[in-house]
Structure formats: C-alpha cells, structure tokens
Amino acid sequence: MKSPKPYFTNNVFELEESATERKALLDKIQSFSEDFIDTLDTQKAFHYDTHAATERDFFLKINRDKESLDDILAFFKERVVDTGLNPASGGHLGYIPGGGIYSSALGDYLAAVTNRYAGVFYASPGAVKMEDALIHWTGKLMGFSDGFGGNLTSGGSIANLIALHTAKHHKNITTSKASKSVVYCTSQSHHSIYKALKIIGLENCIIREIPLDSHFRISVSALGTQIKHDEHIGLNPFLIIANAGSTDVGAIDPMEKLSNISKTHNIWMHVDAAYGGFFMLTALGKERLKGIELADSVILDPHKSLFMPYGLGIVLVKNIDHLASAHAYSANYMRDAEMENQYSPADLSPELSKHFRGLRMWLPLKLYGESVFSGYLNEKLQLTNYLHQELKAIGYEVLCEPDLTVVAFRLELKNYDSDVLNKIILDEIQKDGRIFISSTVLEDKLTLRAAILSFRTHQKEIDLFLHLLKKIKHQLDI
Numbered sequence: 263m264k265s266p267k268p269y270f271t272n273n274v275f276e277l278e279e280s281a282t283e284r285k286a287l288l289d290k291i292q293s294f295s296e297d298f299i300d301t302l303d304t305q306k307a308f309h310y311d312t313h314a315a316t317e318r319d320f321f322l323k324i325n326r327d328k329e330s331l332d333d334i335l336a337f338f339k340e341r342v343v344d345t346g347l348n349p350a351s352g353g354h355l356g357y358i359p360g361g362g363i364y365s366s367a368l369g370d371y372l373a374a375v376t377n378r379y380a381g382v383f384y385a386s387p388g389a390v391k392m393e394d395a396l397i398h399w400t401g402k403l404m405g406f407s408d409g410f411g412g413n414l415t416s417g418g419s420i421a422n423l424i425a426l427h428t429a430k431h432h433k434n435i436t437t438s439k440a441s442k443s444v445v446y447c448t449s450q451s452h453h454s455i456y457k458a459l460k461i462i463g464l465e466n467c468i469i470r471e472i473p474l475d476s477h478f479r480i481s482v483s484a485l486g487t488q489i490k491h492d493e494h495i496g497l498n499p500f501l502i503i504a505n506a507g508s509t510d511v512g513a514i515d516p517m518e519k520l521s522n523i524s525k526t527h528n529i530w531m532h533v534d535a536a537y538g539g540f541f542m543l544t545a546l547g548k549e550r551l552k553g554i555e556l557a558d559s560v561i562l563d564p565h566k567s568l569f570m571p572y573g574l575g576i577v578l579v580k581n582i583d584h585l586a587s588a589h590a591y592s593a594n595y596m597r598d599a600e601m602e603n604q605y606s607p608a609d610l611s612p613e614l615s616k617h618f619r620g621l622r623m624w625l626p627l628k629l630y631g632e633s634v635f636s637g638y639l640n641e642k643l644q645l646t647n648y649l650h651q652e653l654k655a656i657g658y659e660v661l662c663e664p665d666l667t668v669v670a671f672r673l674e675l676k677n678y679d680s681d682v683l684n685k686i687i688l689d690e691i692q693k694d695g696r697i698f699i700s701s702t703v704l705e706d707k708l709t710l711r712a713a714i715l716s717f718r719t720h721q722k723e724i725d726l727f728l729h730l731l732k733k734i735k736h737q738l739d740i
C-alpha cells in the first residue's frame with residue numbers, strides 16, 4: 263500500500279532533539295559552567311573598558327544559518343561573560359550584589375524544561391502552591407499575621423510598582439485627587455519608587471522628601487510636622503515610604519515610629535526591604551528591622567540577600583484582598599480558570615503568563631534549609647564590621663555606622679579636592695578589576711561605597727580590597 267502523502271510540509275523536527283543530542287548539548291553547557299565556576303577566583307570582578315568589544319557584536323546577531331554550540335559558547339564568553347561587571351565574583355562589592363547560587367540555576371533549568379504555567383492555579387496547581395508556600399514563608403519571616411498575600415516578581419522595581427499601585431487603589435487616589443495627594447519619602451528612597459509613581463499615574467502627586475538624621479534615616483519628627491502641616495492646608499497624605507536597607511548606605515528607617523504615624527493619620531506604610539528584608543534571618547537583623555511587620559506592604563529581593571541569580575523579587579501586602587482588588591480582571595477565555603477560595607498569581611499582579619520563578623527559590627531553600635542562609639548573612643554582617651573598623655584604621659573616613667552590610671566612605675587628603683581624589687580611587691580600583699565598588703553622592707560629595715552581600719565574598723576579598731585602598735592612598739599621599 264502506498265504511504266499517504268505528508269500533509270504538512272515541515273518534516274524536519276530539529277527542535278525536538280534526540281536523547282543523544284540533548285546529552286551532547288548539556289555536556290557542553292555543563293562543561294562551560296564548570297569552567298566558569300572553577301576559575302571564578304582568577305576572573306575579574308570588573309572588566310574595565312570592554313564596551314568596544316561589544317560594539318563589534320556581529321557574532322551575536324541572529325543568522326539564517328546554523329552555528330555550532332562550541333562557536334556560540336566561545337562568542338558568549340568573549341562578548342558577554344568577559345565584559346562589564348561580573349556579579350558572580352566574590353569581588354563584586356558594588357551597588358547591591360547578589361551572587362547567583364548554583365542550585366537556583368538548576369531550579370530555573372527544571373522550571374524551563376517542565377514549563378509549568380505558573381500564573382494560574384487551574385493550569386498548574388502545584389506551581390501556584392509552591393509560590394504560595396514561598397510567599398507564606400517570607401511573610402511569616404517578616405512577622406505578618408495570616409491574611410497577607412503576595413507575588414513573586416522579576417525584581418524589586420516591579421514589586422515596588424505592584425505595592426504602590428495597590429496603595430493607590432486602596433486609598434482611591436483617582437486622577438482628580440492626585441495633585442493634592444502626598445507621598446512621604448527621603449532622598450535615600452530608591453529611584454524605582456519614583457518610577458513606579460510615574461507609571462501608576464501619580465507623577466503629579468506631591469512628593470515630600472523628608473530630611474534625614476545623621477544615620478541617613480528619615481527624621482520622624484520632621485515627618486510628623488510635615489504631615490500635620492499638609493493636613494492643615496487641605497492636602498491628602500496617603501503614602502509613607504520606609505527604607506529597610508537603603509541602597510546608598512543600607513540605612514533602616516525606624517519602622518515602629520513610622521507605623522505609629524501612619525496609623526494616627528491613616529496613611530499606607532510601604533517598606534522597601536529589597537536589600538534588607540532577608541536579614542530577618544539573623545538576630546541582628548531582627549532587632550534592627552523591628553516594626554517591619556506593621557507595614558501595609560513590604561518588598562524584598564531574593565536576588566539580593568538570598569543570593570539568587572537576577573530575576574526574583576517579592577511583594578507582600580498585609581491584606582491580600584487589597585492586592586487582589588487592585589488587580590481584578592475577568593475575560594471570557596479565562597472562565598475555566600476561575601476558582602473560589604484560591605487566588606492565582608495572575609489575580610495578584612499585572613502578569614498572566616510568567617516565568618515559573620518559584621522553583622529557583624524553592625529548590626535552594628529545600629536543599630539547604632533557612633539556617634544555611636542565616637549563616638551566610640551573619641558572615642556578611644561580621645565582614646562589614648571588620649571592613650568598617652579597618653577602613654578607619656588605614657585613614658579613610660567612614661560616613662556612619664552600617665545598619666546592615668554597606669560601608670560608605672571617602673578619603674580626604676590635604677591638597678586634593680575631595681571629589682577628584684575619590685574619583686581617582688574609584689578608577690584605580692575598577693582598573694585593577696579584582697574588586698568592584700561603585701560610588702554615590704552623599705552630603706554633596708562623591709562617596710565610595712562597598713556593599714558586602716555576595717555569598718562568595720569572604721575575608722580574602724575584603725583583605726584584598728583593604729590592601730588596594732592602602733596602596734592607592736600611599737601613592738596619592740606622597
């Protein structure tokens with residue numbers, strides 16, 4: 263009998279590799295990854311002046327023809343891995359580092375291979391329950407009582423956006439009310455807060471930057487006075503932004519006091535704990551973050567203080583119904599997915615389809631348990647204390663006692679303009695490349711900052727950093 267003529271023209275099924283082909287691909291990826299991790303100690307934390315390499319990006323272009331995985335990986339290493347910042351390095355002390363633990367990458371691998379539809383309970387009850395378990399664990403860690411809800415986001419900026427949108431919705435800040443509505447923050451608030459206000463249509467609300475105390479924390483008395491004044495002149499105070507670990511110096515605002523004010527004046531209190539929140543896993547962090555449980559919303563970044571690879575934030579809202587009503591939707595084609603007594607992530611955020619990001623957090627927490635993470639965070643606190651003391655000992659000026667794991671400092675030398683001098687130090691450190699730090703502006707002066715948060719940063723890296731600073735100072739101070 264004649265076989266039937268193929269109806270479809272595509273009889274090439276290369277996207278469905280055979281087991282042998284899959285193994286060959288995986289072996290190469292694995293060997294690349296092993297080599298990357300094994301040589302981290304000798305890799306730079308920062309590749310100074312590598313932008314020229316990426317301008318010649320023609321190898322990264324997508325072509326019609328196939329290329330071999332060996333070639334692709336070689337281009338990837340040259341054009342991507344060996345350029346710019348290396349966040350996987352223990353020498354990364356810039357911005358707020360993360361690190362990227364391996365077990366989390368394996369979680370991502372499994373998430374992509376199984377490709378569960380994590381946004382909707384009906385489609386993947388297991389993936390949604392996993393996300394629920396992670397939200398529950400994080401909320402309890404913050405000290406929230408039952409009734410809270412949350413969402414796993416791509417990072418802190420989107421988590422802030424969701425929280426602020428929920429506050430706006432709950433407080434009914436309509437377009438016509440925006441120009442008389444007031445948000446209270448400080449110059450230490452992260453810029454994602456301002457971005458979020460812009461995105462949610464509150465660009466023209468009144469933003470009051472409240473003065474700071476000598477530790478870069480919000481001045482509670484100035485806040486109280488400002489709110490009373492604003493009420494008196496007929497404005498509508500509706501949102502207080504607190505820092506639980508500011509980006510510049512890691513400052514923690516006094517949250518119990520802020521909560522008292524927010525309750526007295528019926529204002530939503532939001533805590534940006536993107537960096538600091540998981541220090542609740544340590545005794546010192548618990549002490550310093552007292553009052554975080556009183557917030558109406560909190561955000562955290564597991565890709566910072568849980569050392570996960572980039573791509574994971576968390577938003578928590580004290581009353582899950584506020585989060586849900588701010589994101590409520592319905593669509594005919596979603597009717598099969600509607601459930602009673604079970605929110606899906608899609609009910610609680612702007613996303614419908616989403617990365618199955620629960621697995622990258624759940625797998626490491628299941629494998630190692632929370633005490634391992636506490637241990638690493640405690641080590642970072644101790645290293646910060648060490649760096650803080652040693653910087654003073656070698657003649658650098660430290661701006662304030664660190665609340666968490668950021669040390670802000672400057673060198674002041676006779677005959678040098680402070681900004682010029684500290685820019686020279688920054689450039690020298692970056693050119694060396696073994697340690698990476700970033701700068702900011704505090705008290706109108708260029709300020710250097712070291713943030714100790716990578717799981718791969720240990721005493722060796724801090725000693726190298728101190729050695730470099732000592733050497734540079736010596737060269738400049740002759």
Ligand SMILES: Cc1ncc(COP(=O)(O)O)c(C=O)c1O
Pocket residue numbers: 357358416417418419420452454507508509534535536537563575
């Ligand atoms: C305090 C704080 N909030 C929010 C963010 C934004 O987080 P993400 O970069 O994950 O969007 C950051 C990022 O560094 C931060 O330090």
